[in-house]
Amino acid sequence: MKNFKMRIGEHWSDAKSGQRFESLNPYTGKHWASLPRGGAEDVDAAVRAAHHAFKHGPWSQMTATQRGLLLHKVGDAIAAHAEELADLEVRDNGKLKAEMLKQMRYLPHWFYYYGGLADKIQGDVTPFDKPGIFHYTTFEPLGVVATIAPWNSPLLLAVWKIAPALAAGNTVVVKPSEFSSASTVLFAQLCEEAGLPPGVVNVVTGFGPEVGEPLVKHPLVARIAFTGSESGGRRVYENAAADFKRVSLELGGKSANIVFEDADLDDALKGVVTGIFSATGQSCMAGSRLLVHASIHDAFVERLVTFMQDVKLGDPLEATTQMGPVSTQPQLEKTLQYIQIAKDEGARCVLGGQRSKRPGTEHGLFVEPTIFVDVNNDMRIAREEVFGPVLAVIKFDTDEEAIAIANDSPYGLAAGVWTRDLKRALEVPKRLEAGSVWVNAYRLVSYLAPFGGFKSSGIGRENGIRAVYEYLESKSVFINPTPGVENPFVLG
Template structure:
């Protein structure tokens, strides 16, 4: 049993209220750590520490190159501690160790990429439009960033925020999910080992309704980066609007995975399974709507059911396990409720559709496939965040596009085809932030990630992400003496270029 501590102003510290809550291993059902239940006072201390670090001291005086070197050093430490970080995540959220280790071993690339990018953010001198006036553009960090992350991939989705924010010169207060806080608190110690000055990174754990609001509304927080559900994102967006805080939101999805009649069916079956049953469907980019061409529907579903039905459920720490438990009891109950909703709507359950008794702590749901789904059904329109797949028929490319886009979300989409024409032209017609062709659930530090419509605002990863944490400033310098009439805005004279 571990008792964890908050990380504020470069120090591990107990919560101001002295309260803790239990972190429960989803597989065993056993309490394995005690997590600090932070208060609004803890949030205030963390934000003020971040603000001090941003405005004064070593971090504020560092060059972009020096910040980049710290990020490189941090990347090396994460690589050296990947196994420990991966195990912590499995104990918190029940995902497969194989997946979590893969994520942790890839995670350093974000620190290397943005460490290298830190001193590549360049301003510009604009061409002169008036002889006496010089103008240039500089990019400056915004200030204190609040990073709020979910429970399903805690460190990856936090680092997507941390790395570009720090490369840009900001300071950060992280609020991890109350269901998966341990790995972020451990990562904070690696920041200290890497040599980051006190206050640059702070971690406050606790309940969203107790400290999330205090963090979002804090007057010294200038920007909010949030990943989570649509409801939480809407609340954060509304709160941020009160004081015009900069914001990015990475929210939910109801992503279509489209299988055309010319697809390699074996590859497409694996792609469909990767899209929804990997991570037990607990991923924002889940391909939860499988659109299958009418001419191959029956044969494809038969292959899919056989393959998905062979998935092995069990201990996520075991190499033999394909599907782990649902991460939390509330999420488990939500998934079961949607199975009942789908059956009530008339969808046909051809695989699974029930809980698994006698396995671990009992938070297991069999991989579930519904056919005869209409896109208007709740099971096809609402995010479940579990191992439930809705199969929808289509007959033409135009119908596939119409069905794929007929949702409030627009996070991701998959296309399975051997047609070069479709592979090139179809992505432009899908209203989604990421489109995979003959692949699914692929991400990269190089590739911007985010959604259209209700799937969010802004982008994470790639060069675009660092711009999200910078403000553009225009600077005008008058190079000549003599100021014209102060009662008239200073505009250039228009040159007549006609005849």
């Protein structure tokens, strides 16, 4: 059993209550790590440490260039420990080592990008409309940012928030998921080793009601950046509204992956598999609704089933494993429940549809890759987020019908389009109600590309240049160089 502590200010701490909780390895079915079960007192200590660092610590005295150089060092530290970070995440959430290692090796670029951007944030001098008045704008950090990350890609999705927040000059308190906290704790250690002053990055581990809610409600927290479920986001939004805190929410999805009749079917097959099964369906952007043109529907589904029926389930640390377990016991139960709901509603299961009984998977949280056909868009399997390896296939006849089905969803996070037709490739994305649309690709993300959702998929955008402005306050400064002289254009 590996024991971890929280990072609060300059200290590595246990919970004030002395309580701890354990993290389950979803492949072995055994607990492998112990972490402090934080509470409101720990949250208060962390927020106050972050507030002190923002107001009075060396972080507040640094130039933007100095902050940026430190962020580069954080990126270097992550790069040097990518393998260790990936191993921690695999043990926590059961995702494939290949995917987690790729994420960890890509992660430093967020700190290189936003570190370079730190001293490029500029205000403006305005050609003002009132004679004799000099006006300019500037941008200032907000203060303490609360970052709440999910269990599926815990460090990646935390860094999407942390890197721009720090580049803007804020300090952060991170609440990782209780199911996958280990990599975030190591990240805090790497921040310390890279030279970030105490209190700039704080980590409080524990459960939502005991850590997340007090963090969102804390009066010294200026902004909340949350990734998680729609219900969790709603609670965050409601609690933050009491103090008018700024909020960004990256929530769920029921993304449509649309295969038109003229698509390269080999590429589309790979894209569909990548979109839903490579992360065991545990991705907010998962292409969990597959829309296939009627003329190729049966042949494409047959190819898909043939491809997936021999996929190797097993130890996610092994290079030959192609799909890992579901990450948590509640998620396993939810996935199996939705499979039964789909069967009860009349969808036809052509692959999987049960918990895995394969040798080597008996102790873990494995669900067979599952494909349903004869699905209509009114079924719950097509409207509600499963967050597991379950694909709902829907047939369509025309472009108009495909677009209508794709948009007929409470969510609007992502979509995929597979076509060789250039006009269709340009026109269909315009009409899809989704924050990200991939054409002849799926699940591509970058520090350069804004990410977020329409409708119930969230509020705000992460990544790209504009994300840093989510963590800044704009200020207008008016200077009258000749005080005492009456100016008839001044209001008030």
